Amino acid sequence: MLDNNQLLRFTTAGSVDDGKSTLIGRLLYDSKSIFEDQLQAIETTSKKKGHEGVDLALFTDGLRDEREQGITIDVAYRYFTTPKRKFIIADTPGHIQYTRNMVTGASTANAAIILVDARHGVIEQTKRHSFIASLLQIPHVIVCINKMDLVGYSEEAYTKVINQFEEFSSKMLVKDVRFIPISALNGDNVVNRSENMDWYQGAPLLHTLETLHISSDINKVDARFPVQTVLRPQSETHRDYRGYAGRVASGIFRVGDEITVMPSGFTSKIKSINLYNKELEEAYAPMSVSMTLEDDIDISRGDMIVRSNNKPEAIQDIEVMLCWLNNSPAKPRAKYSIRHTSNEQKAMIKEVVYKFNINTLDRITGDAELKMNDICKVKIRTTKPLMIDSYRENRTTGSIILVDDSTNETVAAGMVV
Incomplete structure (x- = not known):
């Protein structure tokens, strides 16, 4: 029980x-x-x-x-x-x-x-x-x-x-x-x-x-599949197999669905969905599966498979509510690695829009220095597009972390506005 x-x-x-x-x-x-x-x-x-x-x-x-x-x-x-x-x-x-x-x-x-x-x-x-x-x-x-x-x-x-x-x-x-x-x-x-x-x-x-009523925080509407790796088995029985493995971030994918690969924009249909040695008719969050497509498309880690009639934004300028986690303050216009689902890019904090006064919830403008525990709204620029939804709509595709390349420390966590 x-x-x-x-x-x-x-x-x-x-x-x-x-x-x-x-x-x-x-x-x-x-x-x-x-x-x-x-x-x-x-x-x-x-x-x-x-x-x-x-x-x-x-x-x-x-x-x-x-x-x-x-x-x-x-x-x-x-x-x-x-x-x-x-x-x-x-x-x-x-x-x-x-x-x-x-x-x-x-x-x-x-x-x-x-x-x-x-x-x-x-x-x-x-x-x-x-x-x-x-x-x-x-x-x-x-x-x-x-x-x-x-x-x-x-x-x-x-x-x-x-x-x-x-x-x-x-x-x-x-x-x-x-x-x-x-x-x-x-x-x-x-x-x-x-x-x-x-x-x-x-x-x-x-x-x-x-x-307490437990409501799922998984978005069941917007189908998002960040690709983690491409599977090319080197065996006689699977010589022509080309699968895309990852975890379904949200929504449901079914065999035959029309999909778009982002950010390239190429389209195809789902040929098969595999879980270990089993073939499935559908996959939903948070299942880890591999998919094959009817067309041979150049796909790599960090790309995202989505349904063609429901796409996220693919943008490089992102507004984020950020919590600064590191002991060291943010460096002005310094570059960090941004990690979003399976995608990792270089990024720069372009602007601190405002910080919050926690006692009053008032917005503080004109203060660009980010210190540990600061909560603020910032604008981030990435080197390549990220496929994002707002955090309010999708907690998985709406969250990011920033990593300092020199120390490999996570310096901030953020929610896409």
Whole structure:
């Protein structure tokens, strides 16, 4: 029965010491998703640290230097299952210098849990993480107002945070926002309903996660097939075989479909679709297949096969919402490698159109310097055309990364406007 469960990916984010790791530990502990040897190891570590009980945060702070410093540095992925659903958790750091990690953790999430300390309310990191969740179009945002035990389980404190968040989030495109008052340390409203907050009539966090509607983020309309490699088997039985292998990024391809190869513009029809040794009548995202065409066309890695009646734009000047991820600032008019599906080209940041003030969501113009964690709209020029859709329409063909050729580091991630 569990194999047929829906999978929910969610990310946790919040400011430093808001209790993200404790919350995940409480979810795992109270839902009985901890192996006995893991529990014993955590109990031993907790005793060494001088804690009276089990330090729940240690269930996610798995790296040695994180345990020594008592902070979460990298994105920690954890998995657990309940009778109703499977879960993948991306626990992202709270420190402002690690905001870039949230972009990584949240890029495939169905939901975002944003923790707010009931004593401090909505602060800059809350706004930053909420804004990133909005940019990445995460369908569900759950605001967990934590440490309610430290404000006497006050409904007034809970309502105050809701008002602060709603005032800020009214400027963002967030489809579904829910609020839950919790105490991760004591377990109030995490897995079990709290007896200390009888004024709260909603569901606890785990029940909310188990019942969220999961909508696919795969575009089923626009057929896009980025070619990864050309298959030319050197065998007697397949001497004339010329297949184009890759992963269907979106949409559906069927044998007999009229297709166009971009950016060349050559047209043909799909002759066959193969998965290993099987021939298929159709392929859809995110299947990895190979295709053959009725005509012999010059196709190579980075080209894209699309249906002739539904083509993406093939352009070299692209407007992108960019999050700068690197410690080093962007170099003025420096060249980077841009990676988009299977296509890689040289690119240059032509112009910084504006940057965002995360606290107010105001646009800042006239500031062209990009530093780590900056979120901005830029114009990028590529050496050859890229076949793109907007991120809003297609998350796969609407996203790019920039790579520094000298260090091979990913310096920025972007969403095509």
